[in-house]
Amino acid sequence: MTGIQIQELTKRFGDNVALQNVSLTFQPGKIYGLLGRNGAGKSTLLGIAANRLFADSGQVLIDGEPACENDRAQKKLYMMSEKNLYPKDMRVRDVFRWSERFYGSFDRQQAQVLAQQFGLNTKKRVKELSTGYTSIFKLIVALCLDVPYLFLDEPVLGLDANHREMFYHLLLKNYADEPRTIIIATHLIEEVANLIEEIAIIDEGRLLMSQSVQSLLDSGYCVSGKAGDVDAYAAGKKVIGEDVLGGLKTAYILGSCDRQALCDSGLELSKLNLQKLFVELTKKEGEQ
Template sequence: MSIIEIRNVTKDYGNTKALSDISLTFEPNKIYGLLGRNGAGKTTLLNLMTNKIFPNQGNITIDGDIVLENDKALNNIFYMVEKNMYPENLKVKEIFRWTKEFYPLFDAEYANALAKKFELNVNKKVKSLSTGYTSIFKAIIALASNANIIIFDEPVLGLDANHRSMFYKEVISNYSENPKTIIISTHLIEEVETVLEEVIIIKEGKLIVKKPVEELLASAYMISGEASKVDEYLRGKNYIEEDVMGKFKSVTVMDNINHKNEALAKELNLDFSKAELQKLFISLTN
């Protein structure tokens, strides 16, 4: 059980403000999605949380301990970095062994079982792994680390659809068996949507949304049917996304699901459905 608190954190790179006065709390045992467009500041935030870089202002604590150069606090986190930071001449199994040295709770047996499941050859050197298998190898280490907080930065980079699905299932199964705080930073929102409990959206270095996924999805809904009838329904309403296929139209309406006009929809022969997180994300970050 570890709480991460970020208080008024600002990070500048020269004249560029990567993060601006961010304050947020990651509660224990939840799966978070950290979303944002390219260059929004997601990786900067994760690097700050794990002492890879230093903030210009503010502080970050884990269970009250400041993260900065604090081995006790840092031991609670495992951060799967997007880039490869492992020595390329080491074999996968050697890295498992060394990870065990630094994370005593690292479950080597589980790591080997996952390697078998994902068909990762542990006798291969890191340099000989493809982009996809490098991601798999790093994700396996993170999952087997048994840290209280696991952070994944673009965990499915280069993975095929089958492996991506296996990865999401493994995250859920790992979390169910041993609840922990999991933070997933990714661009593949559609795929990860069902895994997440809460979503954090960063735009141009500022926190714009921190809400449970259900609550965010409840702030919009989709309406679909014959285009002209959909347009009639939309009169006076705020909507964000339109998908038109011939005479058929589907639109995301930015209104609470409790406010939808069911009588009118019935009269116009339109169907309601749940809003998609990705569409809301695009609208919020545009």
């Protein structure tokens, strides 16, 4: 059995339930978006898989082996997270050197090339890096490791627009050169929408859905027009959200489209947007 299996995972921090009976599978050779609002449980799930946290119940299997306290399983993955686990007084170039010794598969020459492209001064100590360059430093380590499972938890924290574009380009090139499972945990949906093939949405510690991006977007649609006409068309359908501007309305609907009724009503049909779909699915009561 290959891939990563999350089996009925539950984790609490005091009275806070971070994960509640979550089960899903990350298959080999795909780019996943693990999506959720801040505090939804994304980092906790990846942290348990990476052996940084321990579940209260359930387990994670990596290629059929338990992930917990298993060096053979853990050497197959690398997790880049917001937390900095590197010695703060160590210089970046020395982190690259020790990464090569520790992992064996680390490409130190490529790391130096990427550092030049991003303008990262490898003579600096880790503690001297800005928030953005700390993220860049950790991303370079991640991209230069030859492991089958790569976890990127909020990878573009502090990066400016140019550096984010560089990272996304390099990530796709890295994946094209050597396909592997990449899991991007983020709440910045719009930026990763064109990168990810599969999606898993977590909300308040529960798994809302797990499916391909294309099948999710094909599962619904938007209709726009006069508010009364939209209401009449949407009656009895699964409406997950609405936007109203003056006398106009847009409804976001899951299910099959009644094209004849749309033609008769004169409403405008459009495709679902991944970010808008995510926002509507995770919207809390009282939020606009």
